[in-house]
Amino acid sequence: MTTPDLFAPEPDEAALMAQLRQTLHEHAHRYYVLDAPTIPDAEYDRMFRQLQALEARHPELITPDSPTQRVGGKVLDQFAQVRHALPMLSIRTETDTQASGAENFDARIRRELGLTDVDPALEYVAEPKFDGLAMSLRFEHGVLVQAATRGDGEVGEDVTQNSRTIGQIPLSLPAGVPTVLEVRGEVYMRRDDFEALNDKQRSLGQKTFVNPRNAAAGAVRQLDPAIAARRPLSFFAYGVGEVTPPDAGGPVWQTHFDLLQTLKSWGFPVSSLVKIVHGAAELVAYYESIGQQRDGLGFDIDGVVYKVNSLSLQSQLGFVTREPRWAVAHKFPAQEMLTTVLAIDVQVGRTGKLTPVAKLAPVFVGGVTVTNATLHNEDEARRKDVRVGDTVIVRRAGDVIPEVVSVLLDKRVDDPAIFTMPRHCPVCGSAAVREEGEADYRCTGGLFCSAQRKQAILHFAQRRAVEVEGLGDKLVDQMVDAGIINTLPDLYRLGFTALANLARMAEKSAQNILDALEKSKQTTLPRFLFGLGIRHVGEATAKALARHFGKLDPIMDASEEELLAVADVGPIVAKSIRTFFDQAHNREVVEQLRACGVNWLEGEPAPVAAQPLSGQTFVLTGTLPTLGREEAKALIEAAGGKVAGSVSKKTSYVVAGAEAGSKLDRAQELGVAVVDEAGLKELLDGGA
DNA sequence: TTACCTCGAGCTCA
DNA sequence: CTCGAGGTAA
Numbered sequence: 001m002t003t004p005d006l007f008a009p010e011p012d013e014a015a016l017m018a019q020l021r022q023t024l025h026e027h028a029h030r031y032y033v034l035d036a037p038t039i040p041d042a043e044y045d046r047m048f049r050q051l052q053a054l055e056a057r058h059p060e061l062i063t064p065d066s067p068t069q070r071v072g073g074k075v076l077d078q079f080a081q082v083r084h085a086l087p088m089l090s091i092r093t094e095t096d097t098q099a100s101g102a103e104n105f106d107a108r109i110r111r112e113l114g115l116t117d118v119d120p121a122l123e124y125v126a127e128p129k130f131d132g133l134a135m136s137l138r139f140e141h142g143v144l145v146q147a148a149t150r151g152d153g154e155v156g157e158d159v160t161q162n163s164r165t166i167g168q169i170p171l172s173l174p175a176g177v178p179t180v181l182e183v184r185g186e187v188y189m190r191r192d193d194f195e196a197l198n199d200k201q202r203s204l205g206q207k208t209f210v211n212p213r214n215a216a217a218g219a220v221r222q223l224d225p226a227i228a229a230r231r232p233l234s235f236f237a238y239g240v241g242e243v244t245p246p247d248a249g250g251p252v253w254q255t256h257f258d259l260l261q262t263l264k265s266w267g268f269p270v271s272s273l274v275k276i277v278h279g280a281a282e283l284v285a286y287y288e289s290i291g292q293q294r295d296g297l298g299f300d301i302d303g304v305v306y307k308v309n310s311l312s313l314q315s316q317l318g319f320v321t322r323e324p325r326w327a328v329a330h331k332f333p334a335q336e337m338l339t340t341v342l343a344i345d346v347q348v349g350r351t352g353k354l355t356p357v358a359k360l361a362p363v364f365v366g367g368v369t370v371t372n373a374t375l376h377n378e379d380e381a382r383r384k385d386v387r388v389g390d391t392v393i394v395r396r397a398g399d400v401i402p403e404v405v406s407v408l409l410d411k412r413v414d415d416p417a418i419f420t421m422p423r424h425c426p427v428c429g430s431a432a433v434r435e436e437g438e439a440d441y442r443c444t445g446g447l448f449c450s451a452q453r454k455q456a457i458l459h460f461a462q463r464r465a466v467e468v469e470g471l472g473d474k475l476v477d478q479m480v481d482a483g484i485i486n487t488l489p490d491l492y493r494l495g496f497t498a499l500a501n502l503a504r505m506a507e508k509s510a511q512n513i514l515d516a517l518e519k520s521k522q523t524t525l526p527r528f529l530f531g532l533g534i535r536h537v538g539e540a541t542a543k544a545l546a547r548h549f550g551k552l553d554p555i556m557d558a559s560e561e562e563l564l565a566v567a568d569v570g571p572i573v574a575k576s577i578r579t580f581f582d583q584a585h586n587r588e589v590v591e592q593l594r595a596c597g598v599n600w601l602e603g604e605p606a607p608v609a610a611q612p613l614s615g616q617t618f619v620l621t622g623t624l625p626t627l628g629r630e631e632a633k634a635l636i637e638a639a640g641g642k643v644a645g646s647v648s649k650k651t652s653y654v655v656a657g658a659e660a661g662s663k664l665d666r667a668q669e670l671g672v673a674v675v676d677e678a679g680l681k682e683l684l685d686g687g688a
Numbered sequence: 689t690t691a692c693c694t695c696g697a698g699c700t701c702a
Numbered sequence: 703c704t705c706g707a708g709g710t711a712a
Contacts, residue, residue: 078694133711149710157710210691217711218692302712367712368690400689400712463708470696472707504698504705512696 013054017061020051024067025172032167033269065143065172073161073225080158082148085182085242088136089153091305092323097333099291102283105306105328112317112325121279123309125256126286128273129329130236131300132188132216137163138242139181142173149220153322159220163187165229170267177266178252182241185268189216190299193232211367212300234299237268255309273297276309291332300367303331334395336405337370339363341390344375344419346426350455351535352443354421354432356381358392358404366396373402377439378421387416427451447487447585454480456533460488464539465531466523466598469516470509478502489592492517521597525552528600532590534580536573544568545577550603556581556590618680619647621664622657632677635684647672655680 027044031037037044048067055062062069094101109122134150147163148156163169166187173181189197189212197215198208209215219231240259245252253259257276264270273293277286283306290304308314308326317325343359356375363370373394375381386392386404391411397403421441425432430445443449447456454476461468461476468491479485484498494517499510523531529552530542537545548566549555555563555577563574580586618636632655647654647666654667654674667674675683 131712151710213712214691221693221710223694370689372689374689396689402689470707474706506698508697 013058014061017051017054017058020047020054021063021066024048024051025065025170028067028167029170029267033170033267063143064145067171070164070167070171070229073164075224075226076161077223079221079223081151081155082146082158083155084136084148084151084153085138085180087153087322088134088150088156088184088241089319089322089324091327091329092320094328094330097331099284099287101330102287102306103280105330106280106283109308109317109326113313121282122313123255124277124283125260125307125309126275126277126283126290127238127305127307128271128290128297128301129303129305129331130186130188130238130271131213131302132186133213133220135159135163135185135187135220135235136241137169137183137185139173139177139183141179142175142177142181144169144171161225162220162222162228165225166233166235168233168235168269173266178243178245180242180244182243183237183263183268184239184241185235185237187216187220187233187235188212188299189219189232190234192298193234197232210369213367235269236271237263238270238305253311255311256307256314257309259311287330294332301332303329305329334397335366336393336395337363337365338391338408339370339394341386341388341392341404343388344381344386346422348425348427348443348449348451348455350452350459350533352425352445352449352452354425354441354443356419356421358386360392360394363394365394365402368396370394370396370402373404375404375419378419378434378441379439381419381421385418387412387419389413389416425449425451450480453486457485457488457491459533460531461491461520462531464527466520466527468513468520470512471516475502475505475513478505487592488589489596492521492593492596492598521599523598523600525550525600525602528552528593528598529555532580532586534577536576541568541573546603547606550605552590552602554605556587617652619645619651619654619663619667620657621654632680636680653680653683 024044024047027037027039031044051066052068055066055068094105096104106122106124110119113122115122136148136150136156137144138146138148144164145160146158147160147169148158150156164171191212194209194212194215201208209218215231216233219228219233222228222231237260239256240263243252253262257274260270260274273290275286277283287304290301294301306328308317314324314326319325339360339362341358342361345357345359347355347357349355356378358373358375360371360373375384375386384404384407386407389412391408393405393408394402395405421432421434423432424430425443425445428443428445428449428451430443430449432441432443434441443452445452447453454473457476457480458471458473460466461471476485479494479499479502482498482502484494485491494514496510496514499505499513500507505513525546526539526542529537529545530539544567545555545563549558558577560571560574560578563569563577564571569577620632647663651667651672654663654672656664656667656674656676664674666672
């Protein structure tokens, strides 16, 4: 034998380390997930320190799944982007927040599956909808390698380091798990942990969090994992993403419930409130039962989720665009609170639209402090009859936008004046008029109105338009108020001194703005078009116009008829574009911007794509053998056709499926051509 | 719409 | 220390 290398680990040290890791994993699972520790904390700490000591001596033996690695991460300077192997889809929300809303889901599923009343009740899994943030955990060969936020569903942020600090997330899985396993679930904060955290924050003189969800979201977004580790987070698994079985064999699970049970056996926390239920009545009962338990749960939920249990039925049901047809989120009714109306302000938008906004005494509703609620327009304000001084019920509708539900009339005092929209713009004093058939009043001041000028500049400078980095609303306010900017081209004529004279604008900031302006000159036609702020021309239309014409001048000179030839441009949009470029001052702005050096690469007009169905109108009736209604509609529209709701002389074809109704009779009366699904497919292929 | 985190930079006071 | 901008999330 040669002289032993003094620094090599003894064989039994390596084994001891492996064994410590294993034991610590087991106890961590009992402690964090099962909430039933079997050894004293001190004993756990002793083993943990022993492993730490061994790892300090043999850093090469540290494994990424070692319990000591939960807090070892380094401070990041930003989160990396991660593309999800399988997109993280969103779940459709049932709009009816009565318990009976659950029946809609059951009815929809039965209809999609072609079941009748005599067929037996369907099996569902019902689970609470946790109020936290969605997370996807990727395990390869049983080791946690990546954790990502949901992002836009396709691409999220890599928050692996922070996820490792969450005790309930296993770092390694038992042998025999799939080689690739993505577990999806919700990171959240328990209410008691949230309270304790806020107590601690208070005692440290640091700011407290408004609600558990925001505290959890904040923790996950920490660049320093050491801070994240001090925020007590929890996790519930509710599904999977990519799964590659070791043997690459057939389906791993038959039902969603099996899947959850397996995840549980592998060490993931799965809610004990997850239940198998049958048929509409049990869905309703589940919703009611969870609603009653809600306050006592120890964590926040905002509803329940129903899923079809059978995975084969799930795949049979498939997806509508990005949402699975086999699941639905059923939220509890939005929380409502009483507050008073302090004032009704009128805001002026970019297009001059006047919007009444109720200024409210601050109330805490559904986790946030609400102080504003839009009243949309005069009719809406009158319909609700909101007046200054009124006591009103507010809620957060559809999750986010605060809404005045109603006025408590018996609490009204002094008979305040009915709200009327001012006939003059509150900012510039120009006449405000309401066109025939329109709901909105508009300030007629145009660019004379400083509010509209500000909005126009902000719109032009935003990221999705020409992007002037660092130019936000406060700065635009200052510049317009100081009179150093009036029109868009003025932006590019700004001098350093004029800028540097503004508040909080010293040399460095002024130079940054000038650099950003210089950079923004090189842009693209769609961005520029969008940035002009032509009514009804959003990003999509700007792109379509740019693609169709290739250059700006032909767009400025196009007749309404020529504009109508652009995909998705109808008479209203065409007229709006024409009106915009008919105004001399708008053309002047464009010329001056070009003269200031704003430029883009112009292209060639795109040949009008051969659209096999353009100009033709279809009406769908009955159930088609393979295509869903939405799918058929999308296919027809993609081929340039239109789908109408009822049959008339102008209808080109009626597409009839099984159990076609009166529309088929009407087609025959009018002599409209009738085709089946196969016939439709031929038409779709026809010109392609 | 509100809340959170992060960054760069200006302001304020020692 | 404070502010504004910019990003993310629900």
